[in-house]
Amino acid sequence: MSRIVVVTSGKGGVGKTTSTANLGMALARLGRKVVLVDADFGLRNLDLLLGLESRVVYTSLDVLNRECKLDQALVKDKRQPNLSLLAAPQTRNKTAITAVAMTKLVEVLSHHFHYVLVDSPAGIETGFQNAIAGAKEAIIVTTPEISAVRDADRVIGLLESHRIRDIKLIVNRLRPAMVKSNDMMSVEDVLEILSVKLLGVIPDDEQVIVSTNRGEPLVLAEKPSLAGRAYQNIAGRLEGQDIPFLDLDEANRSFLARLWKTLTAKR
């Protein structure tokens, strides 16, 4: 049984693409066949976060225009053969595709993969409508900030009106110390406001930038950072495993964890 999951947020820059790349890689490492679909037409980035940009030849638009075959457009990850990418066109504008075509595309992909993860563009316009068109479930990414949560709420409403009822939440970029000093909403605060199921919490982590620079998702690291471990846990939860949420606060404050962080960061 394959799953078509859209990763979306409303607001831009909250970590949709980072989450898609890491979850895709983590699921592939768990032995699932995964295809990542970049639905951000005209502003593609998913290939960069995966370090696959130099290997993109064809895009989803070429497939839909019958200028290439589907498997020609799929970029297979050399590090992790279970993972494939279908890149978005970078040159054409966002209206070059319809929701019907997108639905068909993800449906065909779902016959060949366990997971089809669709990376949605920001906003709630055509690009977003196309991204959610074929999805059966959704992962909302938000940060504990007022504008991100507001936009997430809006997107949840839109998903529900599109009959996508399996909606789970990732709270990204949490800063436990700020929550402790009452200067940031806690995960519980965000859940109370949005009333959706929590899939995972990702702490704010500088390693995200480093991993983006390298084109290597966090979960590929030999000793993944806290954020990388959080993504691995989310992948496990998607697979139905009962994995407790990381105690981010303790991890940040414990002396040994700090020491370990300092030692590993120096390299």
Place this chain on the structure above:
Amino acid sequence: MTNAIADLLERLFGGKLESRDRVKQRLKFILAHDRVALTPQLVAQMRQDILAAIAKYVEIDEEAVEFGLESDRRSTVVIANLPIRGLRHFDPNVSQLELTLSEPEPKAETSEPIP
């Protein structure tokens, strides 16, 4: 509305309200409006209509009126706080006790025009 609550809390407990509590209040307020999808004009109109309905019975301190929508756990309520300045008409059927509960100055009956 939310600002008024925040101000009240600040006055009660002294010092500034934590930014975390403030952001939660602001979010609940904006989401309430987002979720019912009422335009600001419609909310203003509803406010006017409700005030007009209440004003038939009592005189409202319009300056101090607090009116808005608030949201919690995906349900939304209209919250109105309408301080009564005085009685519009003297009506023996209307309990004065009830009025004095919400009235800041319960001396209103002295200026009652008898119908």
